[in-house]
Amino acid sequence: MTSSFEPITGLLATLDLLQISQAGAVMHVRLNRPAKRNAISDALVQQIHTCMINLPESARAMVVSGAGDHFCAGLDLSELVQRDMQGAILHSRMWHAAFDAIQFGTVPVVAVLHGAVVGGGLELAAACQIRVAEDSAYFGLPEGQRGIFMGGGGSVRIPRLMGTARMSDMMLTGRVYDADEGDRAGLVQYRVRDGEGLAKGIALAQKMAANAPMTAFAVMHALPRIVEQSPSEGLFTESLMAAAASNTPEAQARLRAFLEGKAAKVTKS
Numbered sequence: 001m002t003s004s005f006e007p008i009t010g011l012l013a014t015l016d017l018l019q020i021s022q023a024g025a026v027m028h029v030r031l032n033r034p035a036k037r038n039a040i041s042d043a044l045v046q047q048i049h050t051c052m053i054n055l056p057e058s059a060r061a062m063v064v065s066g067a068g069d070h071f072c073a074g075l076d077l078s079e080l081v082q083r084d085m086q087g088a089i090l091h092s093r094m095w096h097a098a099f100d101a102i103q104f105g106t107v108p109v110v111a112v113l114h115g116a117v118v119g120g121g122l123e124l125a126a127a128c129q130i131r132v133a134e135d136s137a138y139f140g141l142p143e144g145q146r147g148i149f150m151g152g153g154g155s156v157r158i159p160r161l162m163g164t165a166r167m168s169d170m171m172l173t174g175r176v177y178d179a180d181e182g183d184r185a186g187l188v189q190y191r192v193r194d195g196e197g198l199a200k201g202i203a204l205a206q207k208m209a210a211n212a213p214m215t216a217f218a219v220m221h222a223l224p225r226i227v228e229q230s231p232s233e234g235l236f237t238e239s240l241m242a243a244a245a246s247n248t249p250e251a252q253a254r255l256r257a258f259l260e261g262k263a264a265k266v267t268k269s
């Protein structure tokens with residue numbers, strides 16, 4: 001299944017810290033700094049941003065993974081220089097821009113996680129819609145040990161996955177969750193054996209790519225915002241989004257196909 005992926009050409013091919021390929025509507029973006037455990041340097045975060053805002057129109061879903069033995073070692077600590085207030089805020093905002101471009105981008109993203117998923121690596125994974133963890137994956141937030149705080153959106157996104165108490169414990173005590181613990185805590189939606197993550201991620205991306213684009217848009221852009229609204233506002237936003245989605249020709253065609261017995265039924269997987 002993975003063999004049909006072809007290296008991307010054009011602008012995305014110039015991003016040397018990413019290995020980007022495409023098979024049909026599915027993109028595969030691999031963090032490609034294995035010698036540094038895919039630590040996120042300024043250049044890498046900028047390349048992630050550039051990638052996300054320049055995806056081909058044919059892309060409908062994406063898988064992100066890491067080269068080597070680890071998904072991502074977080075912030076490149078060798079670049080952690082002392083900055084003035086404004087510079088430090090802007091540095092964090094650069095990460096926010098890149099990871100927002102994942103969460104609120106054009107295609108849903110599956111993160112395939114193995115080895116270390118720590119600090120900024122977990123922040124990156126948390127910006128994706130789906131996380132698949134292999135046996136080897138483990139999750140840590142060593143910011144406390146390093147004397148820093150997170151800056152890549154983790155304090156907003158990670159508590160929404162695992163709760164503030166669990167995240168505080170990780171940061172204050174250095175607690176590391178293994179793949180099963182991360183699964184139980186809500187950090188991941190799928191648990192697979194070592195070596196099976198990419199195939200699972202691609203299979204999930206193929207399913208997502210087959211949805212009506214408006215549904216993917218609604219789930220990515222409306223759902224997280226509805227969750228943040230008051231129930232009354234949320235219900236109204238839901239109605240607006242529902243009206244917009246059902247009035248597309250694609251929705252009408254899909255509904256007709258079901259009523260004519262031409263579309264798949266819902267079955268147990």
Ligand code: 1HE
Binds near residue numbers: 076095116118149
């Ligand atoms: C790095 C980094 C890095 C590895 N920045 N260079 N993140 C951390 O605190 C995690 C720090 N890293 C580790 O705990 C370990 O490296 C790993 C568990 C991820 C991997 O261990 P291992 O034994 O496979 O590799 P290694 O021998 O530790 O590292 C290999 C090389 O990668 C080595 O460089 P070399 O030149 O000596 O070969 C390491 O220095 C380098 N390396 N991780 C820079 N993180 C927006 S705010 C986000 C805040 C954070 O992310 S804080 C968490 C930072």
